[in-house]
Amino acid sequence: MSRPNYILEINSISKNFGGLQAITRLSFNVEEGLIFSIIGPNGAGKTTAINLITSMYPPTSGEILFEGQKLFRKKPYQVALMGIGRTFQNIQVFQKMSVRENVMVGCHTQSDSGFLRCLMHTPSVWKEEKVIRQKTDAVLKFLDLDSKADMLVGGLPYGVQKRVEIARALAIEPKLLLLDEPVAGLNLQETEEMAGTILKIRDTGITVILVEHDMNLIMGISNRITVLDYGKKIAEGSAKEIQNNPKVIDAYLGKEL
Amino acid sequence: MLVIDGISAYYGGVRALDKISLVLEEGEILALIGGNGAGKTTILNLISGIIKPTHGTIMLRGEDIGSFSPERIVELGIIQVPEGRHLFGPLTVQENLEIGAYRRRGRQNKKKISDDFEHILQLFPVLGKRLKQRAETLSGGEQQMLAIGRGLMGRPLLLLLDEPSLGLAPLVMQEIISIIGRLRQEGTTILLVEQNARAALKIADRAYVLEAGKMRLQGSAADLLENVELKKAYLGNGS
């Protein structure tokens, strides 16, 4: 039996917020090229897990390996440079910039001209801009955003903003993409479109970690699901396994009292 | 008592509610259940006047309160215990409770308020031991009790409880659920928003199930408890 190719390994991490145990000895491994979902009721520690993976704050204990490299003491921007992209639960798009510019910011990781060159607008900057623009166009097309490319994000419908956020994260050319509630607040049709988008992203070879509440979406597209409750993992498996797991049912519907 | 008719609302740019109607009878416990982002909290905030509906009306005993300011709605006796407790952290437990009675300030209520204070300490004996502590130093369960206690200090006609069990250990949750039952016996009308559907349905008289800002199911609690669709709503159909 060959060991599966794990892109992300989480070994027994815990996170303590001033006495509040948000995550307790959580471990899971994410296989490359799959959609891996984390579910659980409100306050179960899902977003905390994402923030730990992206080094927004350090774990109290335990370690996280990305492609075999430890993420300990990395700054969030360094994690991004390593190839981990993410979106946010309450979307964090740059409202006052256009869709295109939002995505162009994502291309930051693939360019390197500094202040001086940019002030002068040297030919190298010009070349770099051209590459960024091409890249951006490709990403926009991929996510069907090209018709809205020059509109300001702040004025766009919520669903589109969510897509912009994903497009931006894709622009950093991530190997691993963390989506925090991508369909919260979307209507049914938008949700279906989003499901298609996520699958399309996976098909390009990007591993996706999905945190969601929408069970139809989760059950429909996940390759593997981990269920958290009170910061602990209570189950892991395929959609079928999870749906029939009594512990999961309890966690969601509430325990018998 | 409270009639909500066809309200729609936006919350932070998202259409959170789509033409929701619901009726709340005097003295009952009505449960609102549904997943994250279904719009439950939005309904409570609409009733409390924190956000304004774009469509529809909210009538309290025949009076349209849709345009009232939050403080005015509190004056009318509709009191919300918000999700995440929203305690005044640096203030002491006692001060939190006193502010709960803010709507009844004035000399003539002094006696009644101190009676209520005693009563709440009876309901939540653990708070009595913590009166001088800062609210932020309490444990999660105690904080939740304090939040409810603070709401009760206002002598609500209608108590809006938002996720009282959130993040609580099962034992504490059970305690809070039983206290909610006791409150109903004392005649308080309660609108309960809960994720723990099973627990909510056990104590509620009726319930509405919301999904993505729309009303999905409604009926008596007993019926819903047996409903297969409800399970689906929570865990998806796996298609």
Next chain:
Amino acid sequence: MDFSQQIAQYIITGLTIGAIYAIVAMGFNIIHNATGIVNFAQCEFISLGGMFMYSLAVLFKVNLIIAFFISMAGVALIGALIEMGPIRHARSKEIIILIFLTIGLSEILRGAAQEVWGTDNVGVPAFSGEAPIHLPGGAAIVPQHLWIFAITVMVMLMLRYFFKKTLMGKAMRATAVNRRAAALAGISVNRMVLFSFAFSGALGAVAGMIIAPISSTSYDTGIMLGLKGFAAAILGGYGNFAGAILGGIILGILESLGAGLISSQYKDAIAFFVLLLVLFLKPTGIMGYGESERV
């Protein structure tokens, strides 16, 4: 005077100035807690307090005590008007816009004060004589210093009583902690903000009035005092009342020791330099906690 007595004198001086800074800092804190802004019109509250006092006590010969309270009420009213007018109706609630709005307002107030009272410095009689009291050892103090201490302590105690014991005070604190929850408890947030402006107006006036007999007063005395008071508030931890007192006293003593022991030319530079060092080591001030991500 030997060296230790000199030090004693420096410390007495430092405490006096520090007490004034502390009162001003508390004025800044009250508004900060209610709205999150820096109210630069606080500087004008100080000047106005002094000038009202001068008009009443010197020009109209009103009894000092009555003049004191009328001035307080007058400046509190101006504070309230500022809030009810421009601050409340500002179309943007962005912190930086509001801060500069208070700068604009303070220009108006200062200009108006200049028109009303002219540009000259004027004196206000000391509350009870000017005969110095010599402490054992040689350090000296005038009765007005004692008044400053007494009134500062009294203001602190009253503020403490108000915020800890009265329902209104508790409601104001609650509003500062969590506006939404306060509204859900039936507290009118607008009214609390209004009170906070009136309050800090009154505090500014007190600071201006108790220092006027020593430093004399004019339409623009408040600028430097206000700036130092703001520095004291930040040093102690913005929004924290105990911090304001601590910050004020530290700043006052730093200044007087700096002038007395190191260099009187650089005393302000020394004080601000220490302030910067403290901030670099403890980014939220000495007693501050949490991050203020507001501007």
Next chain:
Amino acid sequence: MENRKGFSLNISKGHNFIPIERKRTIESCLLLVNRMLLKQKDNLCFGILALVIVAIPMFVESKYYFIVLNVIGLNTIVVVGLNLLIGFAGQISLGHAAFYGLGSYFSGILTVNYGFPMWPAMLVGMLATGAVAYLIGYPSLKLRGHYLVMATLGFGIIINILMGELEQFTGGHDGLMGIPPLTIGGLAFDNDLKNFYLIWSFVFFFMLAARNLLNSRVGRALRAIHGSEVAANSLGINTADYKVKVFVLSAMFASVSGSLYAHYITFISPSSYDFYYSIQVVTMVIVGGMGSLWGSLFGAGILTFISEALHIAEQYHIIAYGIFLCLVLVFLPEGIVVGIYNFFLKIKTRKAIIK
């Protein structure tokens, strides 16, 4: 034109929408216009600016107007730099008078006391100011909100005190006099008109440079930091580093402006660089519109001009200025240029919707 299409589409959509959506539509239009004002391809605007600069001396003769225009130009350079910091990177500084002053004093001291040639002195001043800005910015920019306000304010005051105290270099409070006017070849910039061309060429090129920067990856990164620091971080932008760098850059802008000032007025003294000046330039950024490059020009222009024009009100000019400032901040918080546009646009949009 593409922009316009999207924008009219939104209006027609807005027709039967419920109020909040209509409001959102209007807002999105407004955002779009705001953006057009700081639009990328505004070569035309630069063309007009160049034209205006060249043409103004044909209409203006009074030396007084030239000195007003020159002061506007000097302020514009500072304000453009400061806007990069405040409007684009979302950080504040109430100590920019210090950098402006450092530029002046480096130029003045090096040329007067040490006989440096003028242009190298200006360059040295700029670099040295940048170094000072780095030293103060590195620890300061870790502070947030009002703590940052205080730190920069305190720094400004310390530098201002040093200007008065280091008499052997700065001339102390009596000031430093006899600073020579700048020269290129044999041409000395020794009158108001010549200085007008000199200063406004600097304005032109600094604005151009600022625009270049804003249209590049660095500019986008800065705006991203303002939009959401967490998100910027998650996209691989080293936000802490960028904040310090833009602080240094804006200090250098101020420094160059200060050097020009010193060579223009030929006399400098500490009172030109007190904290009132710091507050004044930030006010210009806000009145012009935070995050609007052209707004900086107008902010500096309008406030400098108004504060002069209001002298008609004699001693009431301080009150009048305060009232003007308050009116702008209360009613046009987006800044005067964008604000007035928005106002007209709103009327238009409203009419369109009623139709």
Next chain:
Amino acid sequence: MNRRLLTLVVMVITVSFMVGSSLCYSAEPIKIAGIFALTGRAAHIGTAQKDAVLLAIDEANQQGGINGRMLEMVMEDTESNPTKAVMALKKILESQDVVAIIGPTLTGTAMAMRGFIEKEKIPAFMHSGGDVILKAPLDKKDPNSMPKWTFKSPYKAADAMGKICQYMNKHGIKKIGFVYSNEGFGKDGLRNVKVQAPKYGVEIVAQEAFQPKDIDMTAQLTRINAKGVDAIIAWTVGPAMGIIAKNIKQLGIKAPLFECHGAGDPIFWKVAGESGEGVMMPSTKIVVGDQLPDSDIQKKKVLDYVKAYQTKFNREPGTMVAYGADAAFIIIDAIKKVGPDRAKIRDAIENTTGYVGISGIYNISPQDHNGLSMDDIVMIKATKGGWKLLD
């Protein structure tokens, strides 16, 4: 879009023209520019000087003006800021046909304006206290490039300081402490005292600074007192004059206090209160006009002016007023002599000799653009809310 921007630019320019042109109207009267610090940190001095000058001009006009032409003062505010001062200067020079300038108030603004005044060739009588405006060469490399068009009416600070030291010498004071406000005026005093004190055998054993807006100077005074001084000189104007007097009483310091030549002003009593008792200072004769011996040739002029001032403003004039008035009188005199011509006025001012002013007898010469000497200064002592002339 861009067209709108252009429209806006055009609009702004048009408006600026309109405002500008409304300021320019041709007028019959002879115009004198008055540039003062009417707002900002020196507003308290600037407004007093403005009043003094207005009074002098009124007086001249009541006497029928100059050859039937009235005098008019065109006023501008420096806002106590050097840049604004230069702007104000250019504004006046461009928009009005003025023959001379009175002001500005602050040394810093005066220094900034000086170069432009020399370039524009217009006579300017300044009120600033700092001697540097006359002493410093225009071009640092050329020590002979002294200002030609700039005059100043207040005593040379050096003379005032000399007067104090002379008085000290006479009364056996040997060791002094010097405390000064940390800005141009105070620093100038510090330089002067270092020159003057040794001349009269006085030793400076301590020197301390304070900020002009400080509210307490006990720290500095404690330090000075610890050195065991015979007297203290305080060099400042504004509220600090009073604070120092109070602090000295508070600390129980027995050494007498001397203040600067700007202190002889009713404001002194307002800021110092009872603590002002016994403070000595050099002053113009304006505050002790009635105590002057009848033989004093200034007496009549001083008393007349004080009376006029009292009638017009209903308050006592201070020493600052004298400086403002003298500048105006000398300029008016010069215009009377030579007519409204800038160069001629300058020459006339430079040749003013034996002019009996309020501050003293002006003997202006190309070498001395101030013209007052130490003998014009009197020492006075603050007594019972008024002033007593010392021997």
